[in-house]
Amino acid sequence: MSTIKHTLIGPFRQVVTMARLPLKGALNDEQLEIISEAGILIKNDRIHQIGNYWDLYPEAQSIGAEIVNLKGDFVALPGLIDCHTHICFAGSRAKDYAMRNAGKPYLEIAKAGGGIWDTVTQTRKAEMEKLVQLTVKRSNRHLKDGITTIEVKSGYGLSVEEELKMLRAIKVANESTFADLIPTCLAAHIPPKDFQGTQRDYLKAIVEDVFPILQAERLANRIDAFIEDTAFTPEDIQSYFLQAKEMGFDITVHADQFHTGGSQVAVNFGAISADHLEASTDKEIELLAQSGTIAVALPGASMGLGVAYTPARKLLDKGASLAIGSDWNPGSAPMGDLLMQASVLGTFEKLSNAEVLAGITLRAAAALGLNDRGQLAPGLLADIALFPTDDYREITYQQGRLKPLKVLKNGVEV
Secondary structure (H helix, E strand, C coil), X not given: CCCCCEEEEXXXXXXXXXXXXXXXXXXXXXXXXXXXXXXXXXXXXEEEXXXXXXXXXXXXXXXXXXXXXXXXXXXXXXXXXXXXXXXXXXXXXXXXXXXXXXXXCHHHHHHCCCCHHHHHHHHHHCCHHHHHHHXXXXXXXXXXXXXXXXXXXXXXXXXXXXXXXXXXXXXXXXXXXXXXXXXXXXXXXXXXXXXXXXXXXXXXXXXXXXXXXXXXXXXXXXXXXXXXXXXXXXXXXXXXXXXXXHCCCEEEEEECXXXXXXXXXXXXXXXXXEEECXXXXXXXXXXXXXXXXXXXXXXXXXXXXXXXXXXXXXXXHHCCCEEECCCCCCCCCCCCCHXXXXXXXXXXXXXXXXXXXXXXXXXXXXXXXXXXXXXXXXXXXXXEEEECCCCCHHHHHCCCCCCCCEEEECCEEC
């Protein structure tokens, strides 16, 4: 017989619920629902009620709820969501970073043994247990920063056996951290150098030998591909995505990072998201805005590579949905600080607090197909980040320096 546990936490100076906001288009801060002197009543792992703390207090006492009385000023946000990471990897690419900053072009770095293939080599050498340990360590760092849901891609295996090793490691890591890890198969990251056959032969092998195991072992229900001159062309990926859709997988796309074309593929296949978009022009922005595909900005990659940011302002003004991910990876985005990156993107792209915060909560949840989080509302998961401040605007104002003092995942302080 299961027991029901109630917990009342508060009073908060502000609870920023992120509720009742539109999924698409520009937002202003006046649209935010902010409840002052608030309490959150939790029932097991879900939010039961939100309201004035002192109004909720008598009910909480009457049902025997645990009372967590906060001392000092706190603002509550939904647990943050990082909808694009590559945190399952081994090794470092510090040498690449130094060469890039010294003016070496990407192809020259790759020819010198760097680039994605360097990480592939190091990740292949790592035992699965080591990848689990590294993924858990990075997940827990994110969790400490208030990020309670983390998308994690494969893509550094680039063979049937090694891609499955990565995805199995992500599954085990998910059982070893309080954060929720959402796995994505990125076997179509770049063409593997050691595959005997064409790019399409490689993709066919992944469809035939990996996709069925993903379903049988419940390793992932999301398929990603990098559409780029140095990776896979729209023509290469056509059959791959068609078969993924037929098998019931969600599609997401690395799109328009250096050249356009990927966002068109994403829209054509009804992808749940198109990520990167640094090279997107007005044509691609209009295309995404008219679609149901969520645009995902990855400012960490822009910082790591020293390139322009995703045109977030234009996307929002045209009516697109904009989420923000960290792209935490060993090559282009090694920092992995989602809140700092989102805040800086807001500065450069002139985004409101509502747009920045929606991008790492409500809209990031939608980019992962999750409707049970990203807001603080009755019936949703009690994933809550507690920031030590009396004004939610301090969170982006301090550009990531202000971190949560407490983090709740499924109603439990972690």
